[in-house]
Amino acid sequence: MADRRQDAIATLEARLGHTFADRALLERALTHASVENAPDNERLEFLGDRVLGLVIAEHLVMRDAHADAGELTKRLHALVNGSACANVARTLGLGEALRLPGAETKRGARDLDTVIADACEALIAALYLEAGLDTAARIILTLWAPLLEQPHDPQATDPKSALQEWAAARGRPAPSYHLLGRVGPDHQPRFTVEVNVDGEGTEVASAGTLRAAEKAAALALLRRPRGAL
Helix, strand or coil: CHHHHHHHHHHHHHHHCCCCCCHHHHHHHCECCCCCCCCCCHHHHHHHHHHHHHHHHHHHHHHCCCCCHHHHHHHHHHHHCHHHHHHHHHHHCHHHHCECCHHHHHCCHHHCHHHHHHHHHHHHHHHHHHHCHHHHHHHHHHHCHHHHHCCCCHHHHCHHHHHHHHHHHCCCCCCEEEEEEEECCCCCCEEEEEEEECCCEEEEEEECCHHHHHHHHHHHHHCCCHHHC
């Protein structure tokens, strides 16, 4: 298992384009808080979130001189949220490189969005601390390039907020979400959620997390043909 993890770390560094001189710093970035008696990555995660936000915000401002602050804020949120960080983490193979207790591995923590997204932010902080902002920014923009090139779709990015705005514009109460069921083992659950906008209908969707199921249901209601709403 240790050899497999070391191979995963080597792959991670190759995809990152940076080999850490400070191995203890890298190990800390990859250590989940559930590991006992070891420095974990929570403080690095806090720092990495700010570094990522600064780099992406600066890039958006420089790229589009005509976007107003509200539009820039929406784009920024779409690019630095947990889903975006988890996406990048998977391209790096970060999950396999994490240091986790056996119990966490068995429950599938290596592929949980929240776990790998947090570790991605911690890794960004480690890059910043070791190599400086210029190097960290270059690597971040390379990793985020596919997301930066995607057209901005506020509905797909934050469907719950978009649905709430849609309902408010029609004088309706805020959408309500109801958990209809949860199936599957702990390491691979499946949540089914119903969303309702009073007087405008309901939709049902399923996903691997409660949050993702709520977002999928909201997006389904938003994208229902207007005549059916």
